[in-house]
Amino acid sequence: MQYLSVLIFGLPVEFLVLSFITILCALYVVTNKNPIHSVLALIMTFFSISAHYIILNAQFLAIVNLIVYAGAIMVLFLFVLMLLNLNKDSEPQVKMGWQVAATIAAGLLLVVLAASLHKSSEYVSRNPVEGVGLVKNLGKYLFSEFLVPFELSGILFLAAMVGAVFLGKRKTDDESTEMEETA
Amino acid sequence: MKPDSIFNSLDISHYIYLSCVLFCIGMFGVLMRRNAIVLLMCIELMLNAVNLLFAAFSSYMGDASGQLFVFFIMVVAAAEAAVGLAILVMVYRNTKSTDVGLLNNLKG
Structure with a gap:
């Protein structure tokens, strides 16, 4: 390119x-x-x-x-x-002092991160390979070296899907009255 | 590697700085905002800053592992967004608000 x-x-x-x-x-x-x-x-x-x-x-x-x-x-x-x-209109109000504190905290984090990382570029061996980001190359790595994490991420997705459906499900009437009775 | 490639004219430290700035903007949002949905968006922003840094290192070093890590981060981000938004909808049903400041029942 x-x-x-x-x-x-x-x-x-x-x-x-x-x-x-x-x-x-x-x-x-x-x-x-x-x-x-x-x-x-x-x-x-x-x-x-x-x-x-x-x-x-x-x-x-x-x-x-x-x-x-x-x-x-x-x-x-x-x-x-x-x-x-x-x-x-429904946006919650935030106190002015809290905003100043958030700005200072984020600025300090930026200073710390930049100061700690600005030397790290010296240790990067600059060796770009043509076509490293193409599907062929990435797929080869994904299905050999990273096969176990790949399968695990599938299980994670399944768990997240079940969890989201369970959380998002509106309770039926007899279920909610049951909850109120036990509460 | 072509002589006019971006890797010659641009040092990786600039990508490091850009990612740091993006991450800090995300953290600033998490600290400052109280709307739960904006909080989730700021977390996505922080994850993207990390993704960008992973991709930059991977491209500069010619190693595909970094880009694969980005895929796994995307998987985790998608799962997190789905569960987080489901919890958010449930919280909204109970409190009629997405203000995280209202959820202080565990303060004791």
Whole structure:
């Protein structure tokens, strides 16, 4: 894949633009009062992260990220939001001091993470292989080295599905009266 | 590896910084918001920051294991979202609100 070679501040322009979009949308998710807008901004964030995967030569991951996150998980979130009929007015109020404390805590975490990780790039052997992110290569690894985790994740999915159905099931009338009697 | 590949013009440290920023934004949201559904979304954001870092390291080192880890994180995220939203719907049925501040019965 051919890349633009335009550099701004010594960085490729596509990385800068995508990072800008990603961070802006992520900030919009957490600061917006309307949950529906938050979901839409989060979908936008996932799209830009998928674009990051593409410039990192992880093509299959980019598509799976779009299908699973933007396509399945966020649609689930949207459905639940519309089911619960949430809007700006139902948004719980947060105290000002709590917001300041959250900002300081997140800023401190950022400083600690950046300071502890900024040397780690020296230890990365830069050895990109052509086609490492394609389905053929990933499938080979998934069904040989990672076969047991793959099967286990299937069981996890089954358990999550049963749990979600059980939790989401509305209690029938005689069941709920039974509960009230025992309570 | 082509000479104009992004791996030559961009150091991995920039991806590390980007992931750190995304993770901290997610944590900021978890600390600041009290709407349970936004909390779940912030957790997804943090998981995605980790995914991005896994993919960046995997691509720079030419090792597919990192990208497979991302798949497993996606599986866990999907399962977590499904169960979390089911719990959320149940909580909403009982309290008519998604405010996590109301769920303080275990405080003692």
